[in-house]
Amino acid sequence: MIIRTMVAAAALAVLAGVASVQVGAQASTAPPAAAGPTFARDVAPIFYKNCTNCHRPGEIAPMSLLTFKDARPWARSIATRVAKGTMPPWHADPSHGEFLNDRRLTELEKNTIVQWVNAGAPEGSPADLPAEPTYATEWLMGQPDAVFSMSEDYPIPAEGTIAYQYFEVPTTFAEDKWIQAMEVRAGNPSVLHHVIVYARTPPPAVPPQAAPPAPSAQPMPRPAPLFTFPEGTTQIPAGQTGGRPLPPEQRKPLGPNDRPAPRMGPSIGGFAPGQLVRTYQEGSAMKLPAGATLILQTHYTANGQATTDRTRIAVKFARARPQTEVRFASLINGSLHIPPGANDFRVDAEMTISQDVTMWSMLPHTHVRGARWTYEATYPDGRTETILSVPKYDFNWQTDYVFKQPLKLPKGTKIHATAWYDNSKNNPSNPDPSKDVFWGDQTWEEMMYTGLTFSIDAAQATPTAAQKQ
Ligand code: HEC
Structure with missing residues (x-):
């Protein structure tokens, strides 16, 4: 006792x-x-x-x-x-x-x-010592259901600028699949800067005896766009320059190793340094349409040694059709112009949502001059809230911030993104503080890009025509 x-x-x-405690001799028998x-x-x-x-x-x-x-x-x-x-x-x-x-x-x-x-x-x-964790396979996600690989070891030169390259990887599923998790594994992480994966659906087969449309048929009304952007901001498709003609040094003819952009489809995932596996929450998944061809838009950065890359993508599929279809969208300001030497230069982008949506995640992306980001939502009732703030943006770690509680954004909500750039000599990653900086693919140019995953609330749990039958 x-x-x-x-x-x-x-x-x-x-x-x-208390630093030192004298315990009586009796205590020595205690553990x-x-x-x-x-x-x-x-x-x-x-x-x-x-x-x-x-x-x-x-x-x-x-x-x-x-x-x-x-x-x-x-x-x-x-x-x-x-x-x-x-x-x-x-x-x-x-x-x-x-x-x-x-x-x-x-x-x-x-x-x-x-x-x-x-x-x-x-x-x-x-x-x-607890048991060492076992890593079932080389994939962080565990055993994938399918792996898609580039079909070639793509040669990367020791130096020079490499334009975005596009690789097609066919999938051969007869029915739509639902991606629960996706992992992109760089064949050679030392040169692969990013990959965006697009899924192109095969053109619909034309039924042989399809009746020609009646001449009087009314054209289908086009659905209203889901997102609207303020006048004067530029939403640029991936891989384009900000509406400006390419500078002459970039207007290169295609070389023998260039894999130019084919017809694309919607983006379904991606990889950038630091972003490893993207898993969608239970009950939600990203659609991979039957017979789709994956298109890998890859950005390679030469690192001084000629090498090759063959990147692969692993996916896990949902066991059943999910209640919620997760989709990608982007919010961009393509007209950015950062003056030389500016040390805290602000660029804004905004969009208004025209249907009730749920926002699942946001991925802020700038290049090496990016310093910080904030995102604000202004709801139809006038309330404004900061939904994400990245005070020390680090280009080396591209993170898709996945909301613990997905954001319910009613129709009419505005999302306002602000990024700040450091184009001064005090930014150790700045390749050239004396340059005017515009939108561009390469890391010495800039981007003001946010990748978003969202779902449309009205579309939730709506059975497909096939399921109704
Ligand atoms: C998402 C991947 C990831 C996780 C998780 C991670 N690290 Fe790292 N770590 C890296 C990478 C990549 C580098 C090299 C780049 C850098 O230094 O930032 C690194 C660098 C480091 C370094 C610097 C090594 C040096 O050169 O001195 C230390 C120390 C470190 N990590 C410790 C940890 C510890 C401890 C944890 C867990 C508590 C951890 N890391 C979790 C990816 C990770």
Whole structure:
């Protein structure tokens, strides 16, 4: 009884921050008081949950954190990055909105790691080590239902600018499929800057005896556009320059290795550094139409060594037709013009939504001069709310911010996006502060692009004609 009280008192003293506690001789028979955190007992579980999906052999991070041996040499750097909040990578301001894919550690987890490092990063008892996570396949998503691969090892020269290239990958499904999760795996991450995946539907087969339309038939009324944009803003299709003619040096004839843009279809997914798997919530999925051809729009950046790339895409399908069809849209200001040297230059874009929609995620995208972003929704009742703020935008980490509570946006809601750019010499990533910067594909040009996933509320749970029969 005495012993217990003394141990409890010692524990209380520790909690109260008393540095050294004299415990009576009797206490030596008690189990040793919990020492500081060890790798085996306290740190490994945090790494397995929050780090090793990137920090393991063959993944995007520079070193593995799977074992004590792997992690120990990095202890100092780990403490610094974790304390600063720069690892795991996450750039949204937590005071606006909550996100399903938030990678941040809890304060408790951060403190455990920092204390472990400060105490000399001890291994602890191997008996405490939890089972190492198993990564079923090379795919982060686990076993995919289908994998689509570029059909060639595309050659990337050692230097020079590489125009966007387009690769077609046929799918051969006889019926529509519903994508629950998609993962794009760069064949060569050191040169692949981004991929956007489009799905082109085959042209409808013309029934042989289709009656010609009656001459008096009224044309179908065109549905009102879902999104409207203010006068004077430019919404540019992917891969175009902002309405300006290409500068002469870019007006290159196609080379033997160029794979120009074919007929496209709607975008169904993508990859950029930092964005690994996109999973749609239970009951929602992205449609992959029967017989679609995937088109991979790829942006390669030469890195000094001639190499090749063959990128692959893995998907998991929903088991049944989802209640909600998730779609892509984009919000763009293509007329941006950033003056030389401007250190905090603001560019805006806006759209009004003309039907009730649910917004699932937003992906802000600028190139290397992008500094920060905010998004505001103004509802029909006049209320305005910041729905996403990215105060330290980092070009190296393109994140699709997935709302924990998808946003219900009634008809008439305005979404206003603002991006700020640093075209001064103080921006270490700025390739040339003396340049006027316009919209363009290449990283020394700029973009003001937001990828959105949304669903139309009225369309929800509407059975298709086929299901009604
Ligand atoms: C989404 C992928 C991802 C996750 C999750 C992630 N990292 Fe990283 N980490 C990277 C990449 C990529 C780099 C290299 C680029 C950079 O330094 O930002 C990196 C760099 C680091 C570095 C710097 C290494 C150096 O050169 O000194 C440390 C330390 C680190 N990570 C620790 C962690 C820890 C600890 C966790 C989990 C608590 C974690 N990371 C989670 C991808 C990730």
